[in-house]
Amino acid sequence: MSEVVKKAKAARETTAALNMLTTGQKNEALTLIADALLAAEERLLAANEEDIVRGREQGTSESLLDRLKLTPERLQGIAQGVREVVELPDPVGETLQQFERPNGLRIEQRRVPLGVIGMIYEARPNVTVDAASLCLKTGNAVVLRGGSAALSSNRAIVAVMREALSRSALPEDALQLIEDSDRKSVDEMLKLNGLLDVIIPRGGASLIRNVVQNATVPVIETGAGICHTYADESADYGMLEAIALNAKVQRPSVCNSMETLLLHESFAAGHLAALADKFTQAGVALKGCEASRRTVPTLAPATDEDFATEYNDYILNVKVVKDVDEALAHIRRFGTQHSECIVTENAANAERFLQEVDAAAVYHNASTRFTDGFEFGFGAEIGISTQKLHARGPMGLPALTSTKYRIAGSGQIRA
Template sequence: MPDVQSLVREKAQAAHDAAVAMSILRSGEKNKALLAMAQALVTHAEEILQANAEDMARAQANAMKTSMQDRLRLTPERIAGMAEGLRQVAQLKDPVGEVIGGSTLPNGLTITKVRVPIGVVGIIYEARPNVTADAIGLCLKSGNTVVLKGGSEALHSNRTIAKILSEAAQKEGVPAGAVQFIDVTDRQAVTELIRMNGLVDVVIPRGSARLIQAVVQNATVPVIETGAGVCHTFVDETADCDMARKIAINAKVQRPSVCNAMETLLVHENVAQNFLPAMLDDFFKAGVTIFGCEKTQKFDEKVQPATDEDWATEYGDLRLSIKIVSGIDEALSHIARYGTRHSECIVTRDMQNAKRFQAEVDAAVVYVNASTRFTDGFEFGFGAEIGISTQKLHARGPMALPELTSYKYLVNGDGQIRG
């Protein structure tokens, strides 16, 4: 067996060699492949579940966190959801070749700006088998080839899904080499992939803040930073308390392991007395552990003291920080200090405060009176997403098909030369 460096280079080279053929596939050909891939997931569901059972058994033996096990676990319903995601991507408009600008110069040259695939996309992710299907589907529809490096926790699941999808795609004309899965657990494989300049065009990490920062700090290939979500909900003094409780319980409890779940609840001091007693009761009934500021602790003895580290922590489980603030100024200051530019929410009936919050909060998605759990490519109508970008270049928020393209200029003339 080749060493890790040679193996990763071999995978990256194969994806690179397939990139041109992938980039010129027609929309109909790509859509036909995506539908075949969706059907393959359904047809081979039992095989996928058996592979996932191996990963789950090891996760339980290693005492993996419950929230991480939730991300790792596959069910018939989740596999059906993965297949539906591929079908939705097939129905979406193909961005490749879209004209997004152009002009005719005084000298007669015509300039047309068109979308083109990025090329070879490297995806590094943790215990999320659904990412395997999402990434392959979105990359192929946008004309890219893809090199996948999943976490060792999901090795059997990811390997099986990638094999099934690659085989189904190739049967429908997708070039061999377009889908590559790095089938080793050695962490050196990540280091090699993020330094494959000349073969890999961009790397997208999905997972914990630790993983993302490790990739950002060590990559020589361009990186799109995604995922880390210390998301806040601010309950303003004019908030409808019933609405605020529904939004807050949904944002924390509906699926706490994901990056768009709320980690900190900020409450205006003028509404705390009316809002917090019932809110705390709702959280405790849902099994949430609360860390609060001194003012919050006075409302219930079960509230534990919050530390500065708590305000900056993406829990990813049923833990929550709560802080009572003096007003919107303190809420904005807290979010600016501890937020990760992912998703932030204000619950208010004061439209001036709503407008100010949306104008001043630096995040990919800023909500008024809605749960942060909606930050998702599927929910936004984009189909499956490749990730939530928390940076400003080159994409921001849920990344779908257009965000997986670049552009080039097509210039046509009839003999012009520059004087």
């Protein structure tokens, strides 16, 4: 039996016990984990140092090594994150519907854990703790498969967390780490129907594509964002400038940042030149459609390929459109159904945009950068779902639950 199957089975066997836990028991276990991580500072930093040394030998870039590195401060932040999960309300056990049928059957739909969650992710060791604590808070077992660059760190972190679980009401086998860093261990997880209930990939585009293309286990897809901001004819210039700059430059590397700015032709006539200056001053390289290049000839030409690219960088496409219809058509063609924004003073156009655009989050007069579990007030974020089934947009704890119908009868049979 492979490591993956053995550990997934061990995790699966804990699910009956996990179904019986109280919120208090789960919170106590998470508090033990937070304490244990701090108490193990020396051991965890030493293990992390092994990853850093190995990474440096293999020529890993300093920026990646920085993402990988644990420090006493970062460890404190990680432990604090676990304590914040303790404070979150527990969705498990919540009654979603309750009704009685004419035959007297009382039917209740309750939230229950998903079961066993497979997490496939890349290098940062904080994800190991973050994912584990969110899964355990919702009564799920979890099989973690992190990137090989963080293997020593992840091993030490999971060992410390499992030791903490062994002193709690939670079975330590609810938390499993796949140590086999061969790509085959990922492929194996993707096909483990019956042992894994869901796979959540977190990482770059190629990691997510591999999971979506090859998993037979249900997947919650997170990821790509080609987000637009549309300046309508009646947009307030000051508001548009602030929102567009924020959407592009406040953190260009993330999925909810803007890749293309759409401008109504009248708005562009009055403001494109000034806007282009602002973006250039902010260090953003601009590419424009033909019409925008007639107004600002210094723009590089933007191709369809550019409009279909998630730059995650200081690059922005600009396109002039003749009305809201053309803006909507462009978004339909190039958007990835993540986050889209209209800036307008026209209520009818705003309503139409909010209604017609097919995306997880649609904004009127606010930056797309708000698409985030913490900004939405969920207190946690498993990721931002870009699919339409199960969960869409920022995912809080309820996204890690399923439901169960409990039916109470008094001998009813079907006629």
